[in-house]
Amino acid sequence: MKYSFALAGLAALATASDVHDLTKDTFEPFVKEHGLVLAEFFAPWCGHCKALAPEYEEAATSLKDKEIALAKVDCTAEQDLCQEYGIEGYPTMKVFRGPSNVSPYAGARKAQAIVSYMTKQSMPSVSLLQNKDSLEEFKTADKVVLVGFFGKDDKSSNATFGEVADKLRDNFLFGATSDEALAKAEGVSQPAIVLYKAFDEGKNTFEEGFTEESIAEFAKVASTPLIGEVGPETYAGYMAAGIPLAYIFAETPEEREKLSKTLKPVAEKQKGKINFATIDAKAFGQHGGNLNLEVGNWPAFAIQDTQKSQKFPYPTQGSEKELSAKNIGKFVDEYVAGKVEPSVKSEPIPEKQEGPTTIVVAKNYQDIVMDDNKDVLVEFYAPWCGHCKALAPKYDDLASKFKPFSDKVTIAKVDATMNDVPEEIAGFPTIKLFKAGAKDSPVEYSGSRTVEDLANFVRDNGSNHVDISGADGEKTEGVETDNMPRQAPAATEGVKEKVAKAAEKIKDAAIDEDEPHDEL
Ligand SMILES: *[C@@H]1O[C@H](CO)[C@@H](O)[C@H](O)[C@H]1NC(C)=O
Ligand SMILES: *[C@@H]1O[C@H](CO)[C@@H](O)[C@H](O)[C@H]1NC(C)=O
Numbered sequence: 415m416k417y418s419f420a421l422a423g424l425a426a427l428a429t430a431s432d433v434h435d436l437t438k439d440t441f442e443p444f445v446k447e448h449g450l451v452l453a454e455f456f457a458p459w460c461g462h463c464k465a466l467a468p469e470y471e472e473a474a475t476s477l478k479d480k481e482i483a484l485a486k487v488d489c490t491a492e493q494d495l496c497q498e499y500g501i502e503g504y505p506t507m508k509v510f511r512g513p514s515n516v517s518p519y520a521g522a523r524k525a526q527a528i529v530s531y532m533t534k535q536s537m538p539s540v541s542l543l544q545n546k547d548s549l550e551e552f553k554t555a556d557k558v559v560l561v562g563f564f565g566k567d568d569k570s571s572n573a574t575f576g577e578v579a580d581k582l583r584d585n586f587l588f589g590a591t592s593d594e595a596l597a598k599a600e601g602v603s604q605p606a607i608v609l610y611k612a613f614d615e616g617k618n619t620f621e622e623g624f625t626e627e628s629i630a631e632f633a634k635v636a637s638t639p640l641i642g643e644v645g646p647e648t649y650a651g652y653m654a655a656g657i658p659l660a661y662i663f664a665e666t667p668e669e670r671e672k673l674s675k676t677l678k679p680v681a682e683k684q685k686g687k688i689n690f691a692t693i694d695a696k697a698f699g700q701h702g703g704n705l706n707l708e709v710g711n712w713p714a715f716a717i718q719d720t721q722k723s724q725k726f727p728y729p730t731q732g733s734e735k736e737l738s739a740k741n742i743g744k745f746v747d748e749y750v751a752g753k754v755e756p757s758v759k760s761e762p763i764p765e766k767q768e769g770p771t772t773i774v775v776a777k778n779y780q781d782i783v784m785d786d787n788k789d790v791l792v793e794f795y796a797p798w799c800g801h802c803k804a805l806a807p808k809y810d811d812l813a814s815k816f817k818p819f820s821d822k823v824t825i826a827k828v829d830a831t832m833n834d835v836p837e838e839i840a841g842f843p844t845i846k847l848f849k850a851g852a853k854d855s856p857v858e859y860s861g862s863r864t865v866e867d868l869a870n871f872v873r874d875n876g877s878n879h880v881d882i883s884g885a886d887g888e889k890t891e892g893v894e895t896d897n898m899p900r901q902a903p904a905a906t907e908g909v910k911e912k913v914a915k916a917a918e919k920i921k922d923a924a925i926d927e928d929e930p931h932d933e934l
Pocket of ligand 1: 565566
């Protein structure tokens with residue numbers, strides 16, 4: 415081993431290992447000296463770190479001859495160093511090409527996976543393809559590969575392509591050739607990039623505007639399958655895509671595959687307008703509930719307007735239940751034509767408002783909350799939320815006190831687990847004031863949950879400035895000095911929240927049992 419440490423007592427131990435123990439003082443010189451380093455940031459007490467240790471040792475020994483160094487840093491002893499590299503959980507592994515070129519390690523925590531991942535990292539990011547055979551072989555070396563075709567003297571295209579490859583080397587394989595005949599045979603003229611893929615149309619060509627950004631964008635778009643899969647890695651991308659997402663829920667991989675094939679023509683027709691993706695109904699069925707599908711009734715289909723947070727479940731009753739290209743094609747066409755009403759979950763409108771607090775449901779939300787003449791205070795609650803229960807009598811009291819002013823103020827509540835509401839709800843209870851004349855900018859209440867403070871809030875923040883203090887000489891039940899903590903959101907909430915929550919669930923469900931980080 416190259417590095418021996420001064421601590422004599424530990425020397426014997428250290429020599430037994432091919433993993434280099436680094437400190438604040440030795441870290442930087444070490445990564446400067448070694449071209450490629452994998453560093454593990456760990457804590458001695460962390461269980462996952464202990465499980466990784468023998469695997470890491472084994473990988474270090476195999477990689478030693480390839481000049482790939484494995485190092486570790488004890489973050490309980492080297493807090494500054496770990497903070498510098500933004501370590502937030504243990505173990506965290508990072509790949510270093512010098513002290514400032516750092517990328518996360520994205521492989522599994524097994525010796526073989528580490529060896530394979532780091533060996534790939536050690537190869538040039540672009541493979542030079544010398545002839546037709548090597549090109550042919552390269553085309554199928556991975557699900558998606560990119561090949562650059564540019565002239566021998568075209569240094570600029572070569573450099574740009576190289577930059578992209580360095581950045582995206584963990585996502586795609588990159589190859590390049592300057593053989594003009596090969597370019598011709600592929601039907602492109604230099605400079606060009608061809609993305610070969612094992613699905614959909616098989617390949618896509620890029621010939622315009624050789625900039626890093628446009629190449630990266632091309633790679634992203636062309637590598638996205640016509641019908642992809644919603645999962646922890648892809649969900650955020652679909653939500654950010656800016657176009658609706660059509661979900662195909664099915665329980666088995668075989669069924670998902672079959673439905674993808676069946677619905678391919680529909681997806682083809684909507685390409686660029688609606689994304690289509692399958693989703694594992696076994697693992698993420700709950701998300702179907704968020705889309706107002708009947709959980710358990712699979713397979714199923716739904717469209718989500720990611721911009722407006724609206725959902726359009728495909729109706730599963732009746733004779734047209736089958737997810738055929740004809741049925742779904744018709745449904746999607748109607749959706750595109752604006753003929754499908756978004757599905758809104760709602761409790762029935764109460765026949766009579768019996769209590770002092772006005773009951774709002776999705777179906778009367780518009781009429782009550784958006785009444786432009788009144789200041790409307792709305793509590794968004796969940797039946798199971800403890801703080802909501804504690805608030806209930808005080809809230810009713812508040813409502814009673816405002817009753818004489820019911821032409822100006824409404825005190826209302828809505829069960830946000832049973833009703834789709836257009837507001838973003840981050841926790842229960844959430845209290846918002848929709849004041850007269852300014853319904854699109856509700857004010858969220860963040861004060862203490864006392865009748866007096868709530869009443870003042872309605873008076874001061876409302877447009878009608880209704881003052882109930884002294885109305886009946888009331889004194890409220892004492893002032894709480896500290897704000898009640900918010901109950902963490904759970905189960906089902908507001909539309910956007912549900913989506914965010916579902917994303918988390920999707921993530922949680924997919925985390926490999928032996929992968930989670932121990933928190934700092
Ligand atoms: C790109 O540049 C590198 C470094 O100069 C060179 O080795 C490689 O052959 C070039 N690639 C092509 C396809 O010309
Ligand atoms: C809203 O009400 C609170 C409580 O009475 C008050 O402190 C605050 O200044 C008011 N905000 C506005 C914008 O009027």
